[in-house]
Amino acid sequence: MNSKAAAAPMPDWDLVQAFLAVVEAGSLTRAATQLNTSQPTLSRQIAALEAQTGAALFERTTRGLSLTEAGEALVEPARRMQAAAQALSLAVAGRAQTLxxxxxxxxxxxxxxxxxxxxxxxxxxxxxxxxxxxxxxxxxxxxxxxxxxxxxxxxxxxxxxxxxxHVADYPLGFYAHADYLAGRPPVTPNTLADHDWVGLDQSPQLIDGFRAAGFAIDRHFFAFRCDNQIVGWEAVRAGLGIGITMQRVAARDPDLVRLLPEFAVPPLxxxxxxxxxxxxxxxxxxxxxxxxxxxxx
CATH class of the missing domain: 3.40.190.10 (Periplasmic binding protein-like II)
Incomplete structure (x- = not known):
């Protein structure tokens, strides 16, 4: 009989990555989204890693998933394994001399x-x-x-x-489609509330910007709201209201009119x-x- 203890099998790297993603996300759903995979697939990966280690790694709580004692012990070795894999990947990529x-x-x-x-x-x-x-x-x-x-x-x-x-600073501006502006009152600092605005839904970025400029607004100031900035910009181009974007983007559409040039909007x-x-x-x-x-x- 061999007196040496059998070496434990090396954990599968894909399973370790799945484990770390769940640790950092705190839930299977968020981790699956970040990994661009499904929750059942991720659950199977965690179960496979638990089978390899012989211990449960997570337990469910009212706030989601929490690490067990065995899971806590695995976190730092898994992160060292991740760092080594990243270093190896970078070293290989950095030596690829072909175009x-x-x-x-x-x-x-x-x-x-x-x-x-x-x-x-x-x-x-x-x-x-x-x-x-x-x-x-x-x-x-x-x-x-x-x-x-x-x-x-x-x-x-x-x-x-x-x-x-730092390659550039892109100027921003306020814009609206000519069809939206037709027949409406001029857009001035005193008539902002008389116009329809295109803004963000969950993000407070634009609200904070207006408030910093001295305009006390809330989310209802924006008649159309969407956090997808492409959708928001296409809404401006369709005439739903006034929006803000990079001047180099707005310059591509001759039907757009720049508004409020006196406002010093910080560049991007x-x-x-x-x-x-x-x-x-x-x-x-x-x-x-x-x-x-x-x-x-």
């Missing part, structure tokens, strides 16, 4: 829909061997976790291990970020530099 391959970008919905398509068309024309994946989301994806290779953000990233470049900063190791990869460097040039134009 052929995929560049995964993430940007806001408005940037993805109205600014990036012609920029990416130019990039593809110049380098057809580079494939592009674009994650259009207002959520700030984690470059360190390789959710994206390059991010276009409207806030400066805080992670010190990222290459960060544009930051381009990538992981330092990825800048050593030719296709990543080419994509990063092309984006920086085009977005600054």
């Amino acid at each position: 052929a391959g995929t560049v995964r970008l993430t940007a806001s919905e408005m940037m993805s829909a109205y600014v990036l398509p012609p920029v990416l068309a130019q990039l593809r024309t110049a380098h057809p061997e580079i494939e592009i994946e674009l994650v259009a989301t207002n959520r700030i994806d984690n470059l360190l976790a390789r959710e994206a290779d390059i991010a276009i953000r409207m806030v400066r990233p805080e992670q010190g291990s990222l290459v960060t470049r 900063p544009v930051w381009l970020t990538a992981h330092r190791e990825l800048r050593a990869t030719p296709r990543m460097r080419i994509a990063f530099d092309a984006l920086a040039t085009a977005l600054a134009a």
Whole structure:
């Protein structure tokens, strides 16, 4: 009989990732959404990991899922495993010297829909061997976790291990369709409440901005509300009311009229970020530099 104890099997990395997602999200539903999978699939993954470890990892409470003692003991080793996998992935990606391959970008919905398509068309024309994946989301994806290779953000990233470049400040403005304005009173600081406005639903961003400018409004100030900014902008273009967007986006529609130019709306900063190791990869460097040039134009 072998006196040495049999080594425990290495946990499946996909199961560990599922476990960490549930830990961070606090529920199967939120974790499944973040992983872009179904709740039953995620439940099976957690059950499989529990079978491998021989212990229950979560218990249900009135507030959702909480870790058991065995689950608590697994969190830090799982995070070390995640960090090692991320470091390995970055090292491999940083040494890929061929241009052929995929560049995964993430940007806001408005940037993805109205600014990036012609920029990416130019990039593809110049380098057809580079494939592009674009994650259009207002959520700030984690470059360190390789959710994206390059991010276009409207806030400066805080992670010190990222290459960060401030490429532009995009002016914003108030706009309405000419059909909406026809026959209505002029739009002035004194007649704001006499007009229909297009705003956000759950997000307080616009309400906070108006209040900071001295206008005490609430959500009912906006006759049309939607947190999807593309839908909101298309509502402005359809004549539902007055909205705010990047001047470079509004300039594409000759039927839109800029309003209240005397209002000093803070510009939208544009930051381009990538992981330092990825800048050593030719296709990543080419994509990063092309984006920086085009977005600054």
